[in-house]
Amino acid sequence: MPRNTSINSVLIIGSGPIVIGQACEFDYSGSQASLSLKEEGIKVSIINSNPATIMTDKVIADHVYLLPLTCESIEKILQEQHIDAVLPTMGGQTALNLCIEASERGLWEKYGVKVIGVDVAAIEKTENREEFRRLMVDIGVGVAKSKIANSFLEGKEAAQQIGFPLVIRPSYTLGGTGGGFVHKKEEFEAALSRGLQASPTHEVLVEQAVLGWKEFELELLRDSNDNVIIICTIENFDPMGIHTGDSITVAPGMTLSDRCYQQMRNQAIKMMRAIGNFAGGCNVQFSVNPENEEIIAIEINPRVSRSSALASKATGYPIAKIASKLAIGYNLDEIENQITKTTSAYFEPTLDYVIVKVPRWNFAKFKGANRELGLQMKSVGEVMAIGRTFIEALQKACQSLETGRHGLGADGKQLRDLEEIMSSLEHPSSDRIFHIKDAFELGVPLESIRKATHIDKWFLQQIQELVTLEAELRRYQLNNIPKDFFLTLKQKGYSDVQIAWLLGNVTEDEVYNRRKELGIRRVYKMVDTCAAEFPAQTPYYYSTFEEENESTVSNKKKIIVLGSGPNRIGQGIEFDYSCVHGLLAAKEAGYESVMINCNPETVSTDFNMADKLYFEPVYWEHVREIIELEKPEGVIVQLGGQTALKMAEQLESNSIKIIGTSFKDMDLAEDRGRFSDLLKSLDIPYPKYGVAESAEEALRVAKEVGYPVLVRPSYVLGGERMSIVINDEELEKAVVKLLRNLPGNRVLIDHFLDRAEEAESDSICDGEDVHIIGMMEHIEPAGIHSGDSSAVLPPFSLSENVQRKMEEYTIKLAKALNVRGLLNIQFAIKDEKVYVIEANPRASRTVPFIAKAYDVPYINIATKIMLGVNKLKDFTIERRLTGYAIKEPIFSFDKFPDVDKQLGPEMKSTGEAIRFIKDLDDPFFREMYAKKSMYLSK
Numbered sequence: 001m002p003r004n005t006s007i008n009s010v011l012i013i014g015s016g017p018i019v020i021g022q023a024c025e026f027d028y029s030g031s032q033a034s035l036s037l038k039e040e041g042i043k044v045s046i047i048n049s050n051p052a053t054i055m056t057d058k059v060i061a062d063h064v065y066l067l068p069l070t071c072e073s074i075e076k077i078l079q080e081q082h083i084d085a086v087l088p089t090m091g092g093q094t095a096l097n098l099c100i101e102a103s104e105r106g107l108w109e110k111y112g113v114k115v116i117g118v119d120v121a122a123i124e125k126t127e128n129r130e131e132f133r134r135l136m137v138d139i140g141v142g143v144a145k146s147k148i149a150n151s152f153l154e155g156k157e158a159a160q161q162i163g164f165p166l167v168i169r170p171s172y173t174l175g176g177t178g179g180g181f182v183h184k185k186e187e188f189e190a191a192l193s194r195g196l197q198a199s200p201t202h203e204v205l206v207e208q209a210v211l212g213w214k215e216f217e218l219e220l221l222r223d224s225n226d227n228v229i230i231i232c233t234i235e236n237f238d239p240m241g242i243h244t245g246d247s248i249t250v251a252p253g254m255t256l257s258d259r260c261y262q263q264m265r266n267q268a269i270k271m272m273r274a275i276g277n278f279a280g281g282c283n284v285q286f287s288v289n290p291e292n293e294e295i296i297a298i299e300i301n302p303r304v305s306r307s308s309a310l311a312s313k314a315t316g317y318p319i320a321k322i323a324s325k326l327a328i329g330y331n332l333d334e335i336e337n338q339i340t341k342t343t344s345a346y347f348e349p350t351l352d353y354v355i356v357k358v359p360r361w362n363f364a365k366f367k368g369a370n371r372e373l374g375l376q377m378k379s380v381g382e383v384m385a386i387g388r389t390f391i392e393a394l395q396k397a398c399q400s401l402e403t404g405r406h407g408l409g410a411d412g413k414q415l416r417d418l419e420e421i422m423s424s425l426e427h428p429s430s431d432r433i434f435h436i437k438d439a440f441e442l443g444v445p446l447e448s449i450r451k452a453t454h455i456d457k458w459f460l461q462q463i464q465e466l467v468t469l470e471a472e473l474r475r476y477q478l479n480n481i482p483k484d485f486f487l488t489l490k491q492k493g494y495s496d497v498q499i500a501w502l503l504g505n506v507t508e509d510e511v512y513n514r515r516k517e518l519g520i521r522r523v524y525k526m527v528d529t530c531a532a533e534f535p536a537q538t539p540y541y542y543s544t545f546e547e548e549n550e551s552t553v554s555n556k557k558k559i560i561v562l563g564s565g566p567n568r569i570g571q572g573i574e575f576d577y578s579c580v581h582g583l584l585a586a587k588e589a590g591y592e593s594v595m596i597n598c599n600p601e602t603v604s605t606d607f608n609m610a611d612k613l614y615f616e617p618v619y620w621e622h623v624r625e626i627i628e629l630e631k632p633e634g635v636i637v638q639l640g641g642q643t644a645l646k647m648a649e650q651l652e653s654n655s656i657k658i659i660g661t662s663f664k665d666m667d668l669a670e671d672r673g674r675f676s677d678l679l680k681s682l683d684i685p686y687p688k689y690g691v692a693e694s695a696e697e698a699l700r701v702a703k704e705v706g707y708p709v710l711v712r713p714s715y716v717l718g719g720e721r722m723s724i725v726i727n728d729e730e731l732e733k734a735v736v737k738l739l740r741n742l743p744g745n746r747v748l749i750d751h752f753l754d755r756a757e758e759a760e761s762d763s764i765c766d767g768e769d770v771h772i773i774g775m776m777e778h779i780e781p782a783g784i785h786s787g788d789s790s791a792v793l794p795p796f797s798l799s800e801n802v803q804r805k806m807e808e809y810t811i812k813l814a815k816a817l818n819v820r821g822l823l824n825i826q827f828a829i830k831d832e833k834v835y836v837i838e839a840n841p842r843a844s845r846t847v848p849f850i851a852k853a854y855d856v857p858y859i860n861i862a863t864k865i866m867l868g869v870n871k872l873k874d875f876t877i878e879r880r881l882t883g884y885a886i887k888e889p890i891f892s893f894d895k896f897p898d899v900d901k902q903l904g905p906e907m908k909s910t911g912e913a914i915r916f917i918k919d920l921d922d923p924f925f926r927e928m929y930a931k932k933s934m935y936l937s938k
Contacts, residue, residue, distance in 0.1 A: 003040060004329035007116070010037050011077060011086045013095035014048025014055055016069050017890035018911030021177065021245065021377045022092045024573040025309035025601040027053040030090040032312075032606065033304075033324035034061045037087075040328065045081050047073060048091070051852040051887070051914040052574035052845070054603045058855075059584065066852060066914050069094060071102050078111040087327055089117040089280055089303035090320060096123055096303055097200075117327035119276030122302045126275055129171050129205030132299065139274045141267050142296040144287075146207035155192040158206035159185075165209040167375065168192060170199035177894060179375040181209055181241065210296065212454035213240040214288040216253060218268045219311040221322060221345075223331040224279045228269045229348050231319055232311035233261065237356075238373075239454040240287050242428060245306055245377040248397075249357045251314045254390055255456045260293045271300050281323035283307055290456065310357055313384055313600040313615065315349035316527040316540060316607060337529065338538065338608070349529040353542065356393040357384045357600065360401055360566035361430040365908050369896040371429040378895055379430075380910060381567030384600035386527070386542035386615055387493060391462045395493025398433075400598040400617035402565050402643055406497040408463065409437040410470055418442055425452040436460065440467045466492065473502050478510060483518045490520055490545045496621050512621070522625045524551035524614070527607070540607040541614050543622065551612075551629065556592040558632040559659065559867065562644035563597025563604050565618045570787065570907045571641040576602040578639040578843040578859050583610045585863035586636075594630055596623055597640075618643050620650050627656055634659040636866065638821050638842045639859070645670075645842060660821035660866035661841045669817055669839045672712065672748035682816055684809050685835045687828070688751040698735040698749055699728055705751040710783075710905060712748050713738055722905035724752050724783055750837075755936050756782040756830040758789065758837075759798060761806055762847055763823045764858065765814035766865045769872045773858050774850035775806055776887070779932045780903065782828040782837070787845055787907040790928055791887040793853050796920055797929075798829065805834040813839050821866040822847065822859075846887070849914060853885035883918040886928070 012034055015026035031054055034044045038061075045063040048056050056064050063081060067073035077083065086108065088099035096118075102108060103120050125131045130148035137143065144167075147158035159166055159182075168191050170178040178198020182191045195204040215236035222228045235256065237248035253261065268284040283305035285298040308319045318338050322345050325335050332346035359379035363371050369378075383400035387393030395407040405411060415421055415438045422444075424435040432453070439449050446460050453460075469492060472485070489499060496511040503511075515521070524541040541551050561582045564575035579595070580603050586593040595610035598617050607613055612630075616622040618640065627635065634657035637644040645666065652663035668674055673691040680686070687710075690701030702709050711734045712722040725731045731749075738747050758778040764771045777795035778786065795803060806827055814823050817839065824844035826837045843859065851858045856877055864870040889909035893901050901908075917925050 002329065002334065003325070007042065007084045007114070007328050009043040009045065009082055009084050010116070010328075011045045011047065011081075011083045011113070012061070013069070013086065013088045013091045013098055014046060014050065015091040015094045016048065017050050017913045018052070018567070018573060019890060020380055020892040020895045020910055022094060023306075023381065023567060023601055024053060024576065025306050026090060026092040026095075026304070027055040027573060028309050028601055028603050028606065029304040029320035031055045031060050031603050032318055032320040033087060033090045036321040036324045037328065038062070040325070042328070045077060045083065047077060049913040049915075050573075050911065051849040052572065052577060052912060053848075054577045054580045056852060057577070066916070068913070068915070069098050071098070071105055071107060074098070074102050075107055078107065078113065083111065083113050085114040085116045085328075087117045087324060088115065089323065089327075092303070092306075099123070117278065117280040117323065118302045119278040122276030122278060126300050126302055127171060129169060129203070133205070135274055136271070136297050139270055141271060142294065144208040144210055144296050146205050148203060149192070149196075149206055150203050152192060152196070155196070155204060155206055156188070159188055162206060162208050165211060167207045167209045168195040169205040169207060169375070170195045171201050171203040171205070177376060181211070181374060209241075210287050210289070211239070211241045212290070214255070214290055214456065215240050215244065215247070215298070216256065216264065216286045216288060217244060217249075217307050218264065218284045218286070219305075219308055219319060220268055220272050220282045220284065221319065221326065221332065222272055222279055222282065223326045224329060225331050226273065227332050227346060228272060229332065229346065230265055230268065231317050231349060232315050233264075234307055234311065237455065237459055238428065241375070242373045243375055243377040244285065246359050246373045246379050248359070248433060249307075249310070250390060251311070251355045252351050254354075255458045257293065260288060260295065263295055267295065267297065271297060275300060275302055278302070279326040279329075281308060281319055310382075310384060310600045313605060314355040315351065316529040316538070317349045318606075347529070353386050353388055353525065353527075354390045354393045355384055355386050356390065356397045357382050358394075358397040358401060358433070359430075360568055362569045363430060365569045365906065366896045366899040369899045373428045373430075376895060380569055381599070382601065383566045383598045383617075384615070385598060385617065388491070388544045388546070390459070391466065392491060392493040392544065394462075395495070396617055399495055399619045399622075400565060402568070405434070406495045406501075407493060408466065409434060409441070410466075410494070410498040410502050412501055414438050414441065416442070418444070422452060425449060428453070437463055437466065440464050470502055473499070476503070478503055478506050478514050483520070486515060486518060487520050487545060490515070495619070508621070520545065523547070523549035524629070526550045527615070538607050539612040541612070543614070543616055543625070553630055554592060557590070558594055558630055559586040559591040560594045560596060560627065560630065560632045560635045561586070561604075561610070562623065562635060562637055562640045562647060563595060563599065563602070563618055564641040565597070565643040566599055567601065569910060571643065572845070572911065573602070574845045574848045575639065575641040575843060576604050577848045579604040580609060581857065581859035582636055582639045582863045585860045586867065587611065588860075589864055589867050589869045591633070591867070594626075594632065596626060618647070620647060623647060624650075624654070633657065636660065636863070638866065639863075641843075661817065661819050665817045665819070666841050669841050672838070673746065675839065678816060679836055682812050684812065685833060687753055687835055687837070690749045692735065692747045692749055694739070695732045695735045698731055698747060701749040702728070702731050705749060708752040708754060710750040710752045711735060711738065712750070712905070713746070724905060753782050753828045753830050753835065756828040756835075757798070757936065758782040758784075758786065758826065758828055759795060759806060760786060760791070760824060760826045760846065761810045762844055762850055763810050763814055763825075764821065764862045764865060764872065765819040765823060766872045767818070767820055770811045770814045771872050771877065772807060772810055773847065773856075774854065775803060776846065776850075779928050779935075781935045783905060784903045785905055785907040786826055788889050788903045788909050790889065791846070792928075793850060793881070793885045793887070796884060799832065802829055802832060802834055809834065809836055817841055821862045849885070849887050849912070852914060853916075854879040854881050883916060884920070884925070886915045886917065886925070888913045888915060
């Protein structure tokens with residue numbers, strides 16, 4: 001059936017600010033869906049309050065509404081735009097819940113808006129735990145024993161009937177919020193109370209716990225002809241008991257028998273057909289008993305899920321794009337396969353490689369948090385790696401995590417305490433995967449590890465094999481490793497750093513040069529959805545060690561953009577926004593744009609965003625070999641946050657051109673001591689400071705600058721490891737801890753300006769002129785990380801003199817640092833005196849916010865200046881802000897109820913929202929201003 005011609009305008013509901021449990025994978029889905037609908041000539045409106053995402057950019061939709069996700073905002077849009085249909089399946093649980101609320105209020109009916117992509121009744125069937133259980137029983141799909149409870153008494157009765165261990169699952173919550181396991185009777189009452197309070201309907205499902213069973217997910221698509229295809233089967237490395245968002249996952253399934261797989265397929269299709277007559281995407285989760293392969297259904301989500309982005313990147317099949325076309329009436333056989341361009345979308349992807357997703361946690365930001373993983377999701381991001389084998393992909397994923405690991409162990413960071421290791425295996429946390437390897441190295445038998453973890457024996461055997469390989473490698477020296485064995489090590493995912501460490505007294509470069517001599521080099525394989533049965537037209541690659549290289553290098557001028565890796569606190573989706581605009585600007589400037597990134601949640605890793613995508617770790621060894629193959633004009637590091645910036649020195653030392661501000665000047669800004677010397681030479685006020693390399697030196701510096709002092713290492717992002725101390729004892733502890741965790745780093749001791757105001761500026765410099773993008777005034781005082789502070793654009797209470805000084809210092813610093821591109825400066829203001837705290841010559845977290853507030857494509861402009869194709873005078877910049885824009889930080893403390901929620905110099909927020917106010921009489925603003933006055937008077 002061709003598309004429904006009565007649908008000419010669609011509203012897509014976004015997911016709002018990033019929180020743990022609902023991250024930028026939904027912004028990726030929403031962006032893809034919007035572009036897909038625009039291809040069909042449909043006008044797209046988007047509502048989303050998140051300024052940091054590309055989804056809320058004008059390149060994605062015809063009309064973008066940066067409004068709170070409420071029914072009042074929905075009605076405002078329906079009054080302004082003629083909307084034919086609403087697509088609520090691309091914004092996670094937030095969008096679905098808002099769609100239901102709008103339906104209950106009669107908004108869709110009142111304005112003649114059709115809900116597409118899902119049946120509202122289907123949402124009720126899947127979100128209401130009792131309805132879901134009854135439906136599964138009716139259609140003959142197995143479920144765990146369970147009972148619904150709407151009160152404390154009902155919950156206790158249910159527990160008595162089912163027996164322990166139990167799972168408590170609140171209805172209508174996100175990321176497993178409020179849920180958990182109850183192993184003993186004594187723990188039940190507190191857990192039940194938490195679950196009932198977490199559910200918006202005060203309802204929980206008390207369910208039999210199937211701990212130790214395997215967990216699988218299937219991603220499905222269905223069209224209006226009731227054709228259903230399975231896009232991807234994802235196996236959880238971790239067994240039941242760990243939220244799938246916190247589990248390492250693998251595609252395709254590695255330990256699944258064909259009989260069990262076929263049963264799972266049939267049940268998933270039956271489940272999707274049973275929950276309503278709609279065309280679109282669906283995610284189904286199953287649990288499988290490892291003893292007899294008994295299957296039970298855990299849940300079904302009639303929307304694009306967290307795993308949909310992963311499945312899209314894993315298979316090359318753009319689920320959100322196709323789901324949106326199905327929602328407007330097309331059938332699967334009428335849609336072109338986006339990769340081959342010759343087959344239809346009614347074609348189940350086939351993988352001839354393995355993908356591994358590993359979550360990224362930020363427990364260090366939540367001091368005192370319970371780090372044990374369970375039903376409630378705690379990770380803040382994820383990485384995906386592609387390899388020819390599971391173990392190659394797993395090692396690449398470990399290299400992608402930005403945690404200082406160079407693969408799965410073999411890097412000097414192993415744990416050697418057997419008791420601690422075994423406790424970690426039984427009580428999983430973020431580093432269990434590394435401790436499994438550590439256990440094998442200490443000689444713990446495979447069966448003992450399996451009993452402690454319930455992880456399938458096949459996965460454990462793959463990790464155990466690494467220990468055998470490492471023992472063999474230690475028999476050799478670099479110059480006598482047999483070529484075949486060297487090749488085997490690289491095919492098993494070992495980095496050159498790991499091989500160097502295992503050999504001892506050998507450098508990474510020496511290993512690299514030796515394998516080049518032996519002819520062992522990376523080749524690049526294409527992600528093609530069909531295991532090479534049909535030729536692919538889309539340049540989307542991963543690396544491995546084989547003979548044939550499928551990445552054909554063109555003769556065009558190329559620019560490589562380095563991505564930001566996994567989302568984490570301090571470096572989030574705003575850098576993906578920057579990378580996407582960098583790619584678009586490079587294309588517009590006539591370059592072939594090449595993207596390197598490993599984050600499956602982002603738009604920058606969409607296969608049609610860059611001219612060429614390498615889905616690879618943003619890790620020196622991988623980046624180096626792509627550069628050697630592609631031979632670009634240069635590499636952009638300004639847009640990918642600290643991940644990309646940290647590679648600048650290696651690029652410089654290997655004579656690879658950095659596009660924009662030079663490494664020398666970026667390094668000057670990052671080195672806090674040298675930067676303060678620069679401020680002194682420019683006659684720019686700065687807090688008194690000193691640099692220390694030991695606790696004794698730090699005490700001497702603190703005596704000179706005076707307490708309180710801010711203690712921080714050089715080269716950090718998100719305020720990592722910063723602290724404010726008020727006496728010698730606190731200072732000594734802070735410095736010893738810093739130097740232990742960051743050996744070789746210098747510690748900067750700043751006098752802390754107590755009760756000072758904070759502000760910041762963002763600017764673009766082309767080497768001659770400086771354009772100030774925006775100046776923002778913070779609500780919270782200096783000492784609270786800028787990412788955790790509410791900020792108002794433009795400033796509302798800073799005097800003209802202060803603003804003039806901020807502008808003067810911005811221009812001085814931009815020129816002194818020889819900035820080509822972007823510059824962010826943070827200021828402290830006390831008694832009308834303006835101090836510079838720090839300067840960052842790169843894309844900052846605030847640029848997307850300012851770009852959305854003023855409606856100016858600043859990253860695009862800055863990239864063209866970095867490339868040298870334009871000067872500032874070539875652009876006519878018109879700002880379109882009436883009133884003020886406020887950036888509100890969003891926190892996920894609900895995931896960690898016992899942590900210290902006190903804000904300080906280390907960033908803790910997971911996302912942000914934007915709010916526009918017409919004038920300073922707005923009640924919301926008055927409340928914020930009162931808060932600022934209170935802070936400064938304390």
